[in-house]
Amino acid sequence: MRKIFVGFSRPIDKVLPLFSWAIRLVEGTKFSHVYVRHSTKYGVDLVYQASGTQVNFVSGELFFKKVETIREFEFDVSDQAFDNYMGFAIRNAGKPYGILQVFGIALCSIFGLKRNPFPNGKSNYVCSELIAEILFEIGKFKYDKNIFDRCTPKDLYIFCVNNEST
Numbered sequence: 108m109r110k111i112f113v114g115f116s117r118p119i120d121k122v123l124p125l126f127s128w129a130i131r132l133v134e135g136t137k138f139s140h141v142y143v144r145h146s147t148k149y150g151v152d153l154v155y156q157a158s159g160t161q162v163n164f165v166s167g168e169l170f171f172k173k174v175e176t177i178r179e180f181e182f183d184v185s186d187q188a189f190d191n192y193m194g195f196a197i198r199n200a201g202k203p204y205g206i207l208q209v210f211g212i213a214l215c216s217i218f219g220l221k222r223n224p225f226p227n228g229k230s231n232y233v234c235s236e237l238i239a240e241i242l243f244e245i246g247k248f249k250y251d252k253n254i255f256d257r258c259t260p261k262d263l264y265i266f267c268v269n270n271e272s273t
Contacts, residue, residue: 109184110145110181110183111143111181111184111241112144112145112179112182113143113180113182114178115140115177115178115260116139117131117140117174119175124139133216134259134260135261136260137177138260140234141234141237141263141264142154142156142158142234143196145189151166151167153166153167155241161204164196164200178264181271182242182270195241196241202230202232203231204231205227208225211257212235212256212258216259226256234260235262236256238263239258242263242266
């Protein structure tokens with residue numbers, strides 16, 4: 108049995124993160140970003156995320172110097188589910204960040220649209236969609252995959268509150 112942590116964060120930098128401010132304002136949350144973290148056999152935590160210009164891995168040490176974690180949720184996963192997560196993560200590392208999709212998600216949130224006008228399929232990712240896909244891959248997310256293109260950090264937070272391992 109392995110553990111993964113789904114975290115919700117915001118940048119430590121209080122001046123320049125306009126994108127983070129906009130997400131928090133629209134969502135009404137204290138966080139603007141979602142990531143997955145797990146421990147490695149090398150004594151280093153690894154964070155997987157869609158951030159900046161692409162989907163990427165970063166060491167926990169470097170990641171937590173730049174963000175304030177608002178909350179993390181712990182999920183127990185089988186060894187097979189963990190392998191599924193890692194396979195998904197490796198196959199998708201380096202894909203572009205879905206900047207246009209973010210604007211579509213904002214339109215969905217603001218205007219109550221049921222469908223993102225700028226869906227991306229699986230050609231690129233935003234943080235919330237990426238982590239929803241991971242939770243689906245490991246069998247934790249029993250969610251309609253058709254809404255991943257409009258999944259927000261707040262949507263994932265609510266899911267995690269309702270499904271955290273006890």
